[in-house]
Amino acid sequence: MAGGQLTAAAFLVAELRRARVRQGWSQEELARAVNYSPSMVSAVELGQQPPTSKYLDLFDKALDTGGIFGRMLTDLVALDKAQVWQRGWRTIVGQASKLRWFEPIYVPGLLQTEAYARAVFESGDLLAAEEVTSRLTDRIESQNVLYGDRPPQIIAILDEGVLRRLVGSRKIMADQATHLARVATEHPKVTVHVVSRSGEEYPALGGGFVVATLRDGGELGCLGGQVKTHELQEAAALDRLHAVWEATLGLALPPQDSIRLIREVAESWA
Incomplete structure (x- = not known):
């Protein structure tokens, strides 16, 4: 419509x-x-x-x-002059030149290990085994964008609770934190910030979101959901996400301090 x-x-x-x-x-x-x-x-x-x-x-x-x-x-x-259908997450990632990504619950999907992603999908035994396999395959395949010819720049901000909340097992968490620190250190297009749990409440805790800058110059907001990703193009909605992003980035640790904290967390899980 x-x-x-x-x-x-x-x-x-x-x-x-x-x-x-x-x-x-x-x-x-x-x-x-x-x-x-x-x-x-x-x-x-x-x-x-x-x-x-x-x-x-x-x-x-x-x-x-x-x-x-x-x-x-x-x-x-x-x-049609309007956007005629939702692009879908895989399409957005493929068309993006930059992804500004905030997560208060889980590690961003593009940065998850296979074991961590499987544990997320198997949580609560809500999905059939076939659905878990299908989603896991899609999740891992989507990560290929990081190593293609035109990987998007990814700036991720995580609440520290993401690193502290047990998903699957202690080994899974240790491996995930180690992987996250390695990618943030070695991949030239990936930057990770962590908002310390010692801080106060901040606006982004209302829910995870992504602001995608597309190669055609357009911009799209994405809100995570239980069923599907909601895509936003309205100027007011994007302005709100920008404001929340900037406020949260101002509270987050710098990249090197964030990586140091992630490695400390990895050791605590080991």
Whole structure:
């Protein structure tokens, strides 16, 4: 929706789902027909991932629609002036030149060890084993962006509680803290700050967030959630995140002091 009007892209996404349902197919059956993963089909139908022309071509062929969805993409969606769908976290990371990331609960996903990430996903036994594996694979694959041709600059601020809260086991925490200190020391595009627990309450404790500066010059705010990431483009919302970021950065330890603290925490877990 944009200005109360249904965008062409939102209409396209809705019609894709209706066409699948009329065919009597589940998302898994459609995924097999178009040779994409069920998670991709789901992301498209939720508006989290834009359908590519290739995806729509395969969709049109599988459902024998005469190419209507491909034409909708090229002839209608291109006319939309508003952002027509959420980009999705992986897309944002891939398009970002800088990520300013605050976390009060967990180590940022791009900086997690595999064991730590698994422990996060297995917490409370709320996810099926297959879902844990799927999310873990996605998490680890997303970290490849750090070592690609155009890695984004990452400035991360962590509350000290992130380092002190047991996730999985003491060994997992020791390894995670050691890994975090190593990446912050060795990776030229990664800077880590820690807000000491000796400090007072500060505005960012209201929740984790990321401010992403994109290569096209745009900017996007991302708020973490239990179900999915919420993306923000409104100027007022971005101004608020900027203000919270600057206030929090002013309270955080400098990088070298932060790395020293992280290493001390690693030793305490060992």
